[in-house]
Amino acid sequence: MTLxxxxxxxxxxxxxxxxxxxxxxxxxxxxxxxxxxxxxxxLGYAVYLSLRHADLTTAMGIGEFLGLENxxxxxxxxxxxxxxxxxxxxxxxxxxxxLTLGMAIAxxxxxxxxxxxxxxxxxxxxxxxxxxxxxxxWRYMYHADFGIFNxxxxxxxxxxxxxxxxxGLAMASIIAFDVWQWxxxxxxxxxxxxQSVPSQxxxxxxxxxxxxxxxxxxxxxxxxxxxxIFVSLLRFIDAVxxxxxxFALTAGGPGTATEVLTFYIYRLGLRxxxxxxxxxxxxxxxxxxxVIAGLALRRIMIQQSELAE
Amino acid sequence: MTTRIGASxxxxxxxxxxRYVAIAVLIAIFLLPIVWMIATSFxxxxxxxxxxxxxxxxxxxxxxxxxxxxxxxxxxxxxxxxVALGSTTIVVIVGSLAAYSFARFNPGNGNxxxxxxxxxxxxxxxxxxxLFVIFRDLGKTSIGDTxxxxxxxxxxxxxxxxxxxxxxxxxxxxxxxxxVPRSLEQxxxxxxxxxxxxxxxxxxxxxxxGIAVTAIFSxxxxxxxxxxxxxxxxxxxxxxxxxxxxxxTQQGILWGPMAAAATVAVIPTLIFVLxxxxxxxxxxxxxxxx
Numbered sequence: 367m368t369l370x371x372x373x374x375x376x377x378x379x380x381x382x383x384x385x386x387x388x389x390x391x392x393x394x395x396x397x398x399x400x401x402x403x404x405x406x407x408x409l410g411y412a413v414y415l416s417l418r419h420a421d422l423t424t425a426m427g428i429g430e431f432l433g434l435e436n437x438x439x440x441x442x443x444x445x446x447x448x449x450x451x452x453x454x455x456x457x458x459x460x461x462x463x464x465l466t467l468g469m470a471i472a473x474x475x476x477x478x479x480x481x482x483x484x485x486x487x488x489x490x491x492x493x494x495x496x497x498x499x500x501x502x503x504w505r506y507m508y509h510a511d512f513g514i515f516n517x518x519x520x521x522x523x524x525x526x527x528x529x530x531x532x533x534g535l536a537m538a539s540i541i542a543f544d545v546w547q548w549x550x551x552x553x554x555x556x557x558x559x560x561q562s563v564p565s566q567x568x569x570x571x572x573x574x575x576x577x578x579x580x581x582x583x584x585x586x587x588x589x590x591x592x593x594x595i596f597v598s599l600l601r602f603i604d605a606v607x608x609x610x611x612x613f614a615l616t617a618g619g620p621g622t623a624t625e626v627l628t629f630y631i632y633r634l635g636l637r638x639x640x641x642x643x644x645x646x647x648x649x650x651x652x653x654x655x656x657v658i659a660g661l662a663l664r665r666i667m668i669q670q671s672e673l674a675e
Numbered sequence: 676m677t678t679r680i681g682a683s684x685x686x687x688x689x690x691x692x693x694r695y696v697a698i699a700v701l702i703a704i705f706l707l708p709i710v711w712m713i714a715t716s717f718x719x720x721x722x723x724x725x726x727x728x729x730x731x732x733x734x735x736x737x738x739x740x741x742x743x744x745x746x747x748x749x750x751x752x753x754x755x756x757x758v759a760l761g762s763t764t765i766v767v768i769v770g771s772l773a774a775y776s777f778a779r780f781n782p783g784n785g786n787x788x789x790x791x792x793x794x795x796x797x798x799x800x801x802x803x804x805x806l807f808v809i810f811r812d813l814g815k816t817s818i819g820d821t822x823x824x825x826x827x828x829x830x831x832x833x834x835x836x837x838x839x840x841x842x843x844x845x846x847x848x849x850x851x852x853x854x855v856p857r858s859l860e861q862x863x864x865x866x867x868x869x870x871x872x873x874x875x876x877x878x879x880x881x882x883x884x885g886i887a888v889t890a891i892f893s894x895x896x897x898x899x900x901x902x903x904x905x906x907x908x909x910x911x912x913x914x915x916x917x918x919x920x921x922x923x924t925q926q927g928i929l930w931g932p933m934a935a936a937a938t939v940a941v942i943p944t945l946i947f948v949l950x951x952x953x954x955x956x957x958x959x960x961x962x963x964x965x
Contacts, residue, residue, distance in 0.1 A: 389870060390780035394787055397773035397841060400765075404838040405794045408805035415805070471701060474694055487952055488702045491709060494944040496899040498916045499937035502923075503712040506930050514711060517727045550705060554956060607798040610901045614920070628800045635804045636906060648801035659796050 409652070415645035422639035436646040446647060448622065449630040456537060456626055457605035460544040464601060465594070467545065468552025473582070475553065476560045486557070490550045497547060501614025504543050505530065508615070530616050533623035540624055543611050548604075552597050559593035560586060603659060606651075627651055712941065715934035723930045738931035739939075748936050751918040758829050758904075758914060759897035762836035766844045766893045769837075771886055774848035775878055779857070788849070795842035799902050806835060807906055827909040835903040840893045847892065851885025852878060888954040895944055915940045 416436050419429040440446050475486055492500075507514050508529035516526040529539045563586065571581045587594070609628045612618060618625035618633070625633070627647070635644025715723060717734040742748040777788045807826070814825015823830035855878050863873040879886070901916040908917060919940055922933035948955060 390776045390782040393776035394773040394782060396769040397791065397845065398787065400769055400838060400841060401791055401794055404806070404834055405797065405802065408802035408809065409797075411805035411808070412801060474697055474701075477694060478698065479691075485698050485702065487949055489705050490952070490955075491945055491948055492705055494895065494948040495709065495941045496901070496916055496919075496937075496944070498899070498901040499919045499940045500708055500712065502919060502928075502933055503708055503715070503937055506715065506928075506934070507708060507711060512724050512726045512728060514707075514728045520727075546705065546708065558956065603796050607800070609800065610916075613901070613905075628798065631800050632803075636807070641804050641808075644804055648798070648804070651798055652801045655796055655798060656793070659793075 409649075412645040412648050415641050416649050418642055420640070420642035420645075422641055428641075432642075436642050437650070440643060440646045440650065445622070445625075445630065446627075449625055449627045452537065452623075452625060453606055453608075453627040456541060456544075456608065457602055459537075460541045460548070460605050461598060461601045463541065463545050464549045464552045465598060467549045468597075469556050471549065471553035472556035472560055473586075475557050486554070490554055492547045493551050493554075495547075497610040498614050500547070501543060501611045504546075505615050508539055531620055533620050536616050536620060536623045540608075540611055540615055543615060544605070544608065547611075548601060552601065555593050555597050556590060559590040563589045599659065603655060606655065709941070709945070712934050713938050715930060716938045718931060718934075720931060738935035741929075742932045742935045742939070746918070746922070746932060746936070748915070748918055748939065751913050751915050752939070754829065754908075754912055755898060755914040758832045758836065758912070759894045761829065761833040762840060762897050763890050763893040765833070765837045766840045767886060767890050770841055770844040770889065771848055771852075771879070771882075774845045775852050775874060775882075777845065777849050778852035778855075788845070791842050791845055794838075795846075799839065803902065803906050806831075806903075810907060826907060827912050829912045831907050832904060832912060832914070835907060836897045836900060839900075839903075840896050843896075844889045844893055847889045848882065848885055851882045851889075854885075855881040884954070888951065888957075891947060891951065891954075895947060898940075898944065 415428065417431060417433065418436075419432055420427065421429070471489065475482060475489070478485060510516065510526065510528040510531060513529070515529060520526055527535060530536050567585055567589070568581055571585055576584070607628055608626060609632070612624055612626055612629050616624045618629045628651075631644045631647050631651070634640050634647070714730075714732075716738050717736070718729075718732055719735050719737065722729050722732040773791070776782060781788075810819075810824060810831040811826050813819030813831070814828065819825055824834065825831060859881065860873045860877045863877050864870065868876065897914075899916065900914070901920070904914040904917045905920070908914065913921075915936070919933060919936045922929040922936065
């Protein structure tokens with residue numbers, strides 16, 4: 367083995383140089399193995415299943431290679447598209463309400479002169495609770511006969527509703543639960559953003575005669591743009607994956623009124639054991655999530671490079 | 676002029692008190708389900724099925740007695756703690772090594788970190804069926820059986836939670852390690868300590884508050900997790916969220932015991948938020964605010 371001049375000149379440290387270069391990789395190896403094996407291998411397996419006929423209820427189990435036939439089937443399955451539509455209705459509805467309400471709450475909290483800490487502590491409590499456990503409590507609260515929501519609305523003269531049993535209302539009821547749980551998170555992030563805006567900026571605006579709305583529109587919103595994009599992205603990615611709240615509140619019903627994509631995949635794969643079709647949908651779902659998240663990430667990067675200029 | 680100032684302060688005062696009224700209403704709305712859950716857990720069946728709902732009632736411990744007696748909820752708490760502690764231990768060890776490396780050396784120019792973070796966006800449902808099959812087959816091998824990696828065994832759930840926790844934990848600890856001044860470690864290296872010693876004796880102690888927060892986040896992720904637990908466990912390794920959903924029986928939902936179990940499942944997380952709020956706010960808002 368011949369050494370170059372450069373290597374010879376650093377001969378004393380060369381043994382350490384190599385391990386210096388390897389050291390960072392050595393540290394990340396366990397994490398890469400865990401994520402690689404238990405995240406990538408299952409994904410690869412899902413791709414494999416999506417290309418075959420696989421019905422675990424039959425003796426054959428995982429069967430013949432079908433090429434893209436499952437994809438062709440799923441993309442022409444009206445229940446699949448209906449589940450996609452419900453997922454989007456839920457996600458867009460919930461995230462839009464959470465962003466609006468969250469901003470309003472953040473503005474309310476930010477202007478508080480006393481008791482701000484306590485108010486914030488109490489408002490963020492829903493973030494921590496198990497969506498499944500509290501979702502089941504909401505199911506009780508939504509109950510048409512002895513639920514507290516009907517008692518509340520009837521004191522305001524509104525007729526009692528079958529919140530979870532009415533196909534036209536069930537999705538809105540799930541959205542309301544999600545809004546209850548996640549608006550505090552959105553408010554918390556916007557509040558942190560508002561607090562990081564130097565007060566001089568608002569004072570300068572006030573001297574120039576800016577109204578509340580103007581200082582919100584032209585100071586707060588631009589200063590919070592990073593937080594707004596971040597929280598929309600994070601909430602949207604979480605919202606399309608919702609499962610626990612649907613399980614707790616409606617189990618997809620009444621009929622299929624709230625059968626969102628995750629629930630349809632679950633039912634197909636783990637109730638009817640058509641793991642081929644369930645895997646195909648999972649892959650399409652994952653692909654869509656990555657594309658949406660990737661586009662959003664690119665927007666953030668473009669925006670940041672514009673800010674840097 | 677004086678009247679204008681007087682009028683505007685009155686107006687400000689009215690607006691200010693409206694702000695507090697609005698906040699009070701919001702707090703009431705956000706707390707109602709939690710308060711209602713706790714109240715229901717102490718109600719007798721007749722009060723639970725009362726129409727209209729009753730606000731004042733004679734409390735009973737019967738629901739808790741049933742949940743911990745017939746329904747054996749204590750066993751599922753133990754299962755959950757085992758899984759949460761197991762997964763958190765692995766996440767903290769594996770995650771802190773990786774987070775430190777990303778914070779100090781940025782291997783692969785951020786590509787590895789980006790790869791790990793993207794798995795955070797992966798829908799759990801996309802891997803749940805393959806994982807179900809993998810663990811079913813692992814449980815039939817002797818190694819898998821020894822490591823309790825089969826279906827309805829804690830090992831399988833620990834692995835599943837670890838994979839889904841790791842990206843967030845690395846992301847969180849990465850920022851805490853970045854706050855540790857490089858110069859302190861360099862000083863240790865100059866004094867002749869090895870790199871691994873510098874990591875354990877300098878970086879780890881200085882980042883320990885952040886590591887503790889990450890551990891708590893990780894613990895409560897496992898504590899609240901439902902989808903994996905529901906698919907990968909049946910009875911022996913069942914966790915609390917699955918057990919709470921188990922109060923939906925053929926005869927209908929046992930609202931009282933379910934509320935009692937849900938209260939037990941929720942109270943630790945509420946305490947965690949109240950006590951460690953400062954850190955949680957930091958953990959949650961990181962990335963949103965520079």
